[in-house]
Amino acid sequence: MIDNIPLDPAELSDAWDLLSPEERLAGFRMLPPEKAEEFFFDLSADDQAELILSLAPGERRIWMRLLEPDDAADVVQAADEEDRATLLGLLDEATRREVTALLAYEEDEAGGLMSSRFARLRPDITVDEAISYLRRQALGKIEVETLYYIYVLDNAQRLLGILSLRELFGAPGNRLVRDVMNTDFVAVPEDMDQEAVARLFAEYDVVALPVINDEGRMVGIVTVDDIVDVVQEETTEDIQKYGGMEALEEPYLRIGFIDLMRKRAPWLSILFIGEMFTTFAMSRFEGKIEEAAFLASFVPLIISSGGNSGSQASTLVVRALTLDEIKLRDWWRVVRREFFAGALLGSILGALGILRVAVWQLISPIDYNGALAAGLGTAGMSATVFVSLLGVVLFGTIAGSTLPLLLRKLNFDPASASAPFVATLVDVMGVLIYFAAATALIL
Amino acid sequence: MIDNIPLDPAELSDAWDLLSPEERLAGFRMLPPEKAEEFFFDLSADDQAELILSLAPGERRIWMRLLEPDDAADVVQAADEEDRATLLGLLDEATRREVTALLAYEEDEAGGLMSSRFARLRPDITVDEAISYLRRQALGKIEVETLYYIYVLDNAQRLLGILSLRELFGAPGNRLVRDVMNTDFVAVPEDMDQEAVARLFAEYDVVALPVINDEGRMVGIVTVDDIVDVVQEETTEDIQKYGGMEALEEPYLRIGFIDLMRKRAPWLSILFIGEMFTTFAMSRFEGKIEEAAFLASFVPLIISSGGNSGSQASTLVVRALTLDEIKLRDWWRVVRREFFAGALLGSILGALGILRVAVWQLISPIDYNGALAAGLGTAGMSATVFVSLLGVVLFGTIAGSTLPLLLRKLNFDPASASAPFVATLVDVMGVLIYFAAATALIL
Numbered sequence: 001m002i003d004n005i006p007l008d009p010a011e012l013s014d015a016w017d018l019l020s021p022e023e024r025l026a027g028f029r030m031l032p033p034e035k036a037e038e039f040f041f042d043l044s045a046d047d048q049a050e051l052i053l054s055l056a057p058g059e060r061r062i063w064m065r066l067l068e069p070d071d072a073a074d075v076v077q078a079a080d081e082e083d084r085a086t087l088l089g090l091l092d093e094a095t096r097r098e099v100t101a102l103l104a105y106e107e108d109e110a111g112g113l114m115s116s117r118f119a120r121l122r123p124d125i126t127v128d129e130a131i132s133y134l135r136r137q138a139l140g141k142i143e144v145e146t147l148y149y150i151y152v153l154d155n156a157q158r159l160l161g162i163l164s165l166r167e168l169f170g171a172p173g174n175r176l177v178r179d180v181m182n183t184d185f186v187a188v189p190e191d192m193d194q195e196a197v198a199r200l201f202a203e204y205d206v207v208a209l210p211v212i213n214d215e216g217r218m219v220g221i222v223t224v225d226d227i228v229d230v231v232q233e234e235t236t237e238d239i240q241k242y243g244g245m246e247a248l249e250e251p252y253l254r255i256g257f258i259d260l261m262r263k264r265a266p267w268l269s270i271l272f273i274g275e276m277f278t279t280f281a282m283s284r285f286e287g288k289i290e291e292a293a294f295l296a297s298f299v300p301l302i303i304s305s306g307g308n309s310g311s312q313a314s315t316l317v318v319r320a321l322t323l324d325e326i327k328l329r330d331w332w333r334v335v336r337r338e339f340f341a342g343a344l345l346g347s348i349l350g351a352l353g354i355l356r357v358a359v360w361q362l363i364s365p366i367d368y369n370g371a372l373a374a375g376l377g378t379a380g381m382s383a384t385v386f387v388s389l390l391g392v393v394l395f396g397t398i399a400g401s402t403l404p405l406l407l408r409k410l411n412f413d414p415a416s417a418s419a420p421f422v423a424t425l426v427d428v429m430g431v432l433i434y435f436a437a438a439t440a441l442i443l
Numbered sequence: 444m445i446d447n448i449p450l451d452p453a454e455l456s457d458a459w460d461l462l463s464p465e466e467r468l469a470g471f472r473m474l475p476p477e478k479a480e481e482f483f484f485d486l487s488a489d490d491q492a493e494l495i496l497s498l499a500p501g502e503r504r505i506w507m508r509l510l511e512p513d514d515a516a517d518v519v520q521a522a523d524e525e526d527r528a529t530l531l532g533l534l535d536e537a538t539r540r541e542v543t544a545l546l547a548y549e550e551d552e553a554g555g556l557m558s559s560r561f562a563r564l565r566p567d568i569t570v571d572e573a574i575s576y577l578r579r580q581a582l583g584k585i586e587v588e589t590l591y592y593i594y595v596l597d598n599a600q601r602l603l604g605i606l607s608l609r610e611l612f613g614a615p616g617n618r619l620v621r622d623v624m625n626t627d628f629v630a631v632p633e634d635m636d637q638e639a640v641a642r643l644f645a646e647y648d649v650v651a652l653p654v655i656n657d658e659g660r661m662v663g664i665v666t667v668d669d670i671v672d673v674v675q676e677e678t679t680e681d682i683q684k685y686g687g688m689e690a691l692e693e694p695y696l697r698i699g700f701i702d703l704m705r706k707r708a709p710w711l712s713i714l715f716i717g718e719m720f721t722t723f724a725m726s727r728f729e730g731k732i733e734e735a736a737f738l739a740s741f742v743p744l745i746i747s748s749g750g751n752s753g754s755q756a757s758t759l760v761v762r763a764l765t766l767d768e769i770k771l772r773d774w775w776r777v778v779r780r781e782f783f784a785g786a787l788l789g790s791i792l793g794a795l796g797i798l799r800v801a802v803w804q805l806i807s808p809i810d811y812n813g814a815l816a817a818g819l820g821t822a823g824m825s826a827t828v829f830v831s832l833l834g835v836v837l838f839g840t841i842a843g844s845t846l847p848l849l850l851r852k853l854n855f856d857p858a859s860a861s862a863p864f865v866a867t868l869v870d871v872m873g874v875l876i877y878f879a880a881a882t883a884l885i886l
Binding site for chain 1: 581612614645679683688710711714722729730741743744748750751752754763783787788796866867870
């Protein structure tokens with residue numbers, strides 16, 4: 001079973017997604033021992049759970065015990081309901097208690113992200129004593145998530161102050177910790193949502209934040225590396241919503257086909273139903289189309305221009321809202337700006353549209369006058385195209401910029417004002433604007 | 444001029460974008476002294492440059508000298524050409540030399556991100572000596588960007604090894620630094636692109652990376668907080684490209700109107716020109732439309748469904764490529780998956796389309812047979828709508844998923860396969876598929 005030809009970890013990583021659980025285990029066993037540990041740490045919690053459970057019972061304990069409590073909690077969470085007790089049973093008593101406590105938190109709140117292994121000091125020792133104490137702890141292999149910040153707690157585990165190790169180093173050795181610590185610090189409640197925690201990290205530019213429970217005791221720290229993952233996850237969700245579907249929650253190649261369809265089909269169907277209004281709108285003008293079939297040829301060109309300009313505007317506004325570059329109270333500045341942008345962009349496309357009508361007339365003349373009762377020919381068609389493009393692009397930019405603001409105002413996610421959603425809205429309006437212009441100007 | 448009513452820094456931040464340079468200066472002077480420094484550090488490099496230059500010459504020096512060399516370099520870079528010498532002149536000689544060296548780097552390469560203030564040790568001292576040395580440095584206020592990692596250099600400034608402070612703390616006091624340092628480390632060349640640096644941070648999960656020049660000397664460190672900004676910047680660029688425009692490079696409300704138009708108008712015009720092919724395609728079928736005007740009513744519905752499904756597929760694939768969840772060699776798995784997705788989603792929309800035709804026929808009957816020479820009536824129209832939707836959605840998902848892969852293969856940015864770009868491509872094809880189906884099935 002155990003083959004002694006060592007396997008390159010990079011090769012195994014590359015093939016991982018294509019392998020069955022048995023093949024994964026076989027590959028893992030073929031790794032050189034010194035590489036296996038690193039490989040194991042790089043796996044996702046799902047894969048770690050699967051791998052541990054596929055090992056012989058005797059071997060499981062070693063791997064499970066390699067994990068830090070917060071990572072062990074993720075592995076337990078990733079396993080199926082019936083395997084969780086097995087995995088918890090592999091841990092030593094103290095860690096099991098820690099992991100069980102962590103499991104009580106929601107995955108997406110501060111408590112679910114935190115580690116309970118942080119460096120702590122009492123306030124009434126000197127700086128020199130504090131440094132020796134931390135060194136003794138480190139020598140004794142007492143694991144902490146980071147030594148970057150040290151937390152000063154009283155006997156009731158209440159957080160009194162924070163010291164960076166740099167500050168501790170820079171303080172005279174005979175001063176008390178109490179006198180050199182910073183008492184003006186930011187802490188997060190254990191049930192704070194992870195997005196709010198991420199915003200605090202960005203705002204205060206720190207590498208770790210302390211977590212406080214509702215009795216005021218410090219229970220752990222959240223470190224910046226967990227937050228980087230959170231930000232990436234949230235960005236992916238935003239982008240997927242923005243592409244006109246529900247957020248996937250799993251990597252594209254990992255998610256099951258049925259789940260993938262569940263995320264995509266409903267939105268696509270809703271957009272389809274919304275788009276049906278274009279058929280109603282157009283069928284109202286069927287008489288005009290019968291009279292002048294060339295009118296229909298311009299419909300996709302006109303409506304898609306509205307969709308594209310709306311997509312630009314909503315992309316800009318959604319992203320700027322996410323980054324807090326725009327606040328709700330800026331709405332008037334945004335709308336005013338997009339009004340002028342729409343007017344200018346619409347005029348540019350309108351000019352291109354006139355060019356299209358004129359050039360086409362030279363190549364393959366349309367007998368506008370023959371087709372129309374009292375038509376104005378090329379001039380009328382040019383005017384219709386220009387006016388419609390101006391109107392549609394203006395509507396697109398204004399809809400694209402106000403919708404995300406409106407959604408934020410109503411406490412919905414602005415990213416739901418997706419490019420396809422805005423385009424659908426604009427399409428219906430585009431048909432109406434175009435045929436109204438045509439009726440007024442040529443028919 | 445100097446008013447003594449203290450101003451709340453948060454209020455000034457909120458109003459900042461709306462204030463003139465004079466008002467900003469006046470507001471800044473009204474901050475309580477202990478808050479002014481923090482406020483200053485939180486400003487962008489652009490704002491810091493503007494503020495320093497608006498101060499009286501005698502005051503400028505204090506603020507400029509508060510900045511770390513890498514931040515000072517950003518401020519100099521943010522100023523206009525003619526003000527740069529003034530700003531550099533405010534620094535002390537040593538810092539000026541450091542800043543000038545940093546200015547030689549491109550903004551988006553490792554050298555442009557790095558700080559030259561890192562903690563360093565010689566290899567042949569003991570752990571105890573190293574800790575005392577670092578403490579003496581810290582006590583003497585020798586500033587370093589981070590004490591998280593300590594770099595062991597030889598006399599020629601070549602990097603021999605890296606020690607985390609935690610490891611230094613955990614090592615027996617009488618061992619030599621040389622014997623406890625890690626010699627298996629990752630370093631980045633000074634001209635490495637910032638995106639590549641960001642990927643190394645993600646891959647190795649570190650808080651700082653050393654930067655090495657082409658003579659092999661260590662010249663600085665890049666820290667994770669700079670990288671968080673880089674990742675956010677790059678994501679914003681991706682999202683903006685994905686919305687069908689060029690990346691803005693500045694926040695939405697900051698960028699000048701002319702620049703904003705320069706980023707948006709070219710893409711919108713290119714998409715418009717691409718979309719013109721739909722008019723050519725539709726004008727080929729003008730005869731059919733004259734015969735059966737109701738056909739035109741379904742055009743926006745059919746083509747937008749292709750655009751929406753293409754937008755879903757390309758969003759998923761672009762994001763997965765960015766996160767390295769999909770590699771180029773996975774192309775066949777992606778395309779196969781999207782083929783089945785397109786077939787299923789197309790069938791769902793097709794079924795909804797048939798429903799639309801049938802229900803509409805009950806409400807407001809179209810005399811298909813009267814309109815057509817040898818038509819099949821509602822059945823023919825239903826079949827046309829179903830077949831076109833299936834074809835268009837299938838084409839949309841396959842185009843949306845392969846285009847980003849193709850762009851990556853050709854070394855272009857996959858995000859250029861934007862939702863509007865894919866939609867334009869699919870629109871032209873949609874018109875052709877729809878009229879081909881109509882011709883075959885009912886006309």
